[in-house]
Amino acid sequence: MSPREERRAITAGRGRKIRWTLGLLRPYRARIFFMALAVIISTASALAPPYLAGRAIDAGIEADNLTALNVTVALFVIAIAANAVTSWLQTWLVGWIGIRVLQDLREQVFKHVQRMSIGFFNRNRPGTLISRMTNDIEALNQLISEGIVTLFANMLTLVGVVAIMLLLDWRLALVTFAVLPLLLVTSLVFRRYSAGAFRETRERIAEITAHLQETLSGVRVVRAFAQEERHITKMTELNEANRRANMTTVYLNASYFPATELLTAIGTAAILLFGGWQVIEGNIMVGVVISFIGYLQLFFDPIQQLSQLYATYQQGMAALDKIFTLLDTEAEIVDSPEAIDPPPLEGRITFDQVSFSYEDGGPWATRDLSLEVSPGETIALVGSTGAGKSTLAKLITRFHDPQQGRILIDGRPLSDYRQRSLRGQMGIVPQEGFLFSGSIAENIAFGRPEASIEDIAAAADAVGATPFIERLSDGLETEVGERGVQLSSGQRQLVAFARVILAEPRILILDEATSAVDTRTEKVIERALDEVLEGRTAVVIAHRLSTIRRADRIVVLDQGRIIESGSHDELLAAGGRYASLYGSWTSAVS
Ligand SMILES: Nc1ncnc2c1ncn2[C@@H]1O[C@H](COP(=O)(O)OP(=O)(O)OP(=O)(O)O)[C@@H](O)[C@H]1O
Ligand SMILES: [Mg+2]
Incomplete structure (x- = not known):
């Protein structure tokens, strides 16, 4: 196969995998529809409060208009209440669907493994198969249920925030976006390192599961030959490798979040300086600056979450590959369509x-x-x-x-x-x-x-x-x-x-x-x-x-x-x- 053909084959494989994954969600499409609705309403209602806070100041307090203040604050409370209800609905539905998809997935993989010919079990260690049916399935499920919602909700928030910012005051918006390149670089660096780190942790945990399984099944032999120490040493090594892999992710997470917090603070400072100057000059109203500070958080949060999501995506895709390889393994011995149920055998x-x-x-x-x-x-x-x-x-x-x-x-x-x-x-x-x-x-x-x-x-x-x-x-x-x-x-x-x-x-x-x-x-x-x-x-x-x-x-x-x-x-x-x-x-x- 030429490199080009190979690439095409992989892309085609990916398409098939994604179709299969979406197929897992098909039985729950009605609930998914309501979940999407909940996500849209909760996102929209989360976008309203910063704007309303600004309006309360400009149209209410600054304008000495008590009615406008009351109405705006009432809308503010309604938006928050709507957000609370739809967020609850969204979390509940994501959980509901996620648990069922996990159940279906496990059943599907288990059924498939049950259909395999005996030769398959000679070639695959039980520990590895157990790992497929536990760790990998959970990683994939995480991607399907939470991942898709996180992606959808955050993209929506991001688009909404950018649009509102531009409408409110495009100059202030541009000042805010100036921090974006820094944030993107931080996120890309994080993404790059975390992908490898997460793959590493998954491989290490699979090795631990396999070693555990083997030690437990062979415990009598281990004991009889007094080889406990060797098995402990092996476990210590695997555990140590696992710790190291996990520490990398801890280190990455520990650095990423403060870094983005810092960038948020820089963004806030820029808005206060530039926006404040514009207010003093009489070009914009103070409520707009307040709204912007609110939107800044809403602008940075999704970017953070999307970077996090990339790790979930990596882990989920790695798990999907492994599960797919398993599901793609055909039983060597399959009944032909013409195969019959024998009458009582004579026994020759x-x-x-x-x-x-x-x-x-x-x-x-x-x-x-x-x-x-x-x-x-x-x-x-x-x-x-x-x-x-x-x-x-x-x-x-x-x-x-x-x-x-x-x-x-x-x-x-x-x-x-x-x-x-x-x-x-x-x-x-x-x-x-x-x-x-x-x-x-x-x-x-x-x-x-x-x-x-x-x-x-x-x-x-x-x-x-x-x-x-x-x-x-x-x-x-x-x-x-x-x-x-x-x-x-x-x-x-x-x-x-x-x-x-x-x-x-x-x-x-x-x-x-x-x-x-x-x-x-x-x-x-x-x-x-x-x-x-x-x-x-x-x-x-x-x-x-x-x-x-x-x-x-x-x-x-x-x-x-x-x-x-x-x-x-x-x-x-x-x-x-x-x-x-x-x-x-x-x-x-x-
Ligand atoms: N699961 C397996 N995978 C690979 N090779 C195997 C497997 N099982 C048996 N063999 C090989 O096939 C050969 C025949 O093994 P088999 O188990 O049929 O012997 P046996 O006559 O039943 O011996 P025993 O009296 O010890 O039970 C051996 O050389 C063995 O190494
Ligand atoms: Mg025998």
Whole structure:
């Protein structure tokens, strides 16, 4: 792309972003209309008092006209009252709209993240995603709600003040505007430095969030290896960088406001000198000078606020870029419009020369793999660590799409089915079981929230989880996770198992689902499995011989390839990898 094309692409991108941002406001257009009305009335009513004060002096006091004084003061009070009411309305509406836009934004980003394919979560750290959904969304919201109103109201005030000043006395107006270049230079300098400083603070705070998240999730490892100090040191460094970035903005703010105050004072002095001289000369009336002093503040305030707004704009645009990059990331795996909801699956799984790598161009995790699992068959996947067993399981559930080859279920490619309804007929007990905060019953019913408590209890019973659940204070209703009891790994596996049993999948995938439970519990589970697996296809990844031997067929993986496959006896007789694995098992047991 040529630089020119690139620039055009960026501008086009910006246009799209702005359209999208305005789209967020569309549902609230009626309120926005009233808000704009409130802004206009409050601005207009704020412009009146300095003029009225001047008139009270010139037409009332100086002219010894009590009626004119009374009328002007009454108008003055009315203007202030109108301003109070409309300012209240404006602030309320801005808040009202802002809160809803924030809510919508968060929902939109969250929904989008939920739709992402699993590969996306391998590439993005949770801390970064959390930062998008908190810090960045808030910065963007600030820009949309307050930013737009500040811009509109201040521009309006500025135009109004300039017009009134020129109408009142153009010479005095020109004297006032003489300070403008100084103010502009100050504001530009401020703008220039603050843009970088604010970007810096946002990046630093995102790093802190990410480090916090990682430390908290990994707290047990940190503790076990006594590496608290290192994590504290890292945090201290990040915190220090954050402080430095923030100090720059503090310094900038601290200098900018006194500087503009100083300029206001210079402006006031100029008006008093020049205006006073004109009054003495008899060219203008004293009320005009009073009005001008009032307008001077109204003239400088918007300029200050607009410079401030630039920081909000910078932060909001940076956040918008990040959120947009996130929203622009398409899920790698999307349902085609022709995808169907499968009828109850028979459960035939076919791998046709499948090669898969987690990263394009990276090492193959699955290589040229062909495999056929018949309906109702149970196969056991065996192989050393990193052989590609879990990968195979993730491919069946279409967490990832292979780069080469095809995977078919009941003779149709996975892509023929809608992902969600396909997975709805598959049950997975993953290697790392996860429990959500909530009761044990809710966790078991995760895939079938409408299940009755009897069904839930039956599922728990089938996997032999009842004894441990009964020992908990509230049985099935015991809260687990963040605010409840902590379960052991084996207990978590049992809950995950019960969850799958309850969902009654047509295809069952167990990734070392029983590796953390004792042998007796495993026996219970195996008996339950015999029942559950009746008529269903199952892929079982296990390290325990007893589990493996029950399978109809054993498939041995090595570096992503199938190196052996057959029944226990066949493989033993063949004297290959499985036979040697078996040898080490039996010697370990004896
Ligand atoms: N999320 C991932 N991103 C990148 N590479 C991965 C990812 N998960 C696994 N791999 C790689 O893919 C290969 C196969 O991993 P896989 O998890 O399938 O092994 P496994 O047979 O299940 O091992 P284990 O018995 O330890 O569970 C490994 O070389 C691993 O480094
Ligand atoms: Mg694994």
